[in-house]
Amino acid sequence: MERKTRTQAWTICAALVLAAAVLATAASATPGAACGFCGKNLIKNPGAEAGAGITAVGAYGAVPGWTNEAGQFSAASYTFPNGWFSKRSKGSQARGKNYFFGGTTTDAVSAKATIGKQTIKLPAAAAGRKVTLGGWLGNYGTGPTANMTQVRAEFADPGGTVLARLRIGNDTTISGTDMAFRSRKGTVPRGATQVTIVVTFASGNNYKLAGADDLSLVLA
Structure with missing residues (x-):
């Protein structure tokens, strides 16, 4: 028993x-x-690969998935002979044929800044999750006429009110004809249903040759 x-x-x-x-x-x-969306880049056309990059001064390279807000937000080819960046420049190992840049058109030259935007609908369970904004940034020139690159992620509620921002750049330590990777971490605020990626190539009174490539916004 x-x-x-x-x-x-x-x-x-x-x-x-x-x-x-x-x-x-x-x-x-x-x-x-x-979290099926975690670890995935939420930005569409993050490296300006969709569409044709410009190869001549004065041309305009439309960037599918992005809206031109000011100046002439464009895509340039790494083979563009008048561009500041080339296939020899340091940059993303995964880069393709194009990169984002400020433009050489009349609109680009006359504008104080070239600005491109992309608004992304956030997944329903995104609020409260960790988020990382990253990208390869490159500047052009020095001093008051330098072109500086900045990328922001603006998290907003359904009415468009911005609740929080993440930013990489302006970064004066990036120089020469190379790009450098920069990233910043944050948390998706409660109430956020959308995020707008804002790429700005600011300052300068001539061609805006600053650039950016392989941007990313990843939730965890």
């Missing part, structure tokens, strides 16, 4: 251990299953 009781006890104990293991496995799998 005592032996039977011990066997039953061991059986119950083993069952409890197995149940605990199953629950632990399910619990550890839940976050990943609940």
Whole structure:
């Protein structure tokens, strides 16, 4: 009788251990299953690869997925002979044939800044999650007429009110004909349903040759 009781006890104990293991496995799998959008870049056309990059002064390279807000937000080819960046420039190892730049058109030259925007609808469960804004930035020139690159992520409510911002650039430590990677972390604010990526190539009174490439906005 005592032996039977011990066997039953061991059986119950083993069952409890197995149940605990199953629950632990399910619990550890839940976050990943609940966040299918985590780890993915939310920005569309993040490297200006969709569309043709310009290869001549005065040309305009439209950037699919982005809106030109000021100046002449464009895509330039790394083969553009009058561009500041080339295939020899330091930059993203995953870069393609194009990059974002401020433009050489009349509108670009006359504007105080060239600005491009893209508004993204956030996933329903994005609020409260960690977020990282990143990208490769490059400047052109020095001093008061220098072209400086800045990228912002503006998180807004359904009415368009901005609740929080993340920003990379302006960064005066980036110089020469190379780009450098910059990133910043934050948290998606409660109430945010959309985020607008704002790329600005500011200052300068001539061609706006500053650039940016392989931008990313990733939730965790």
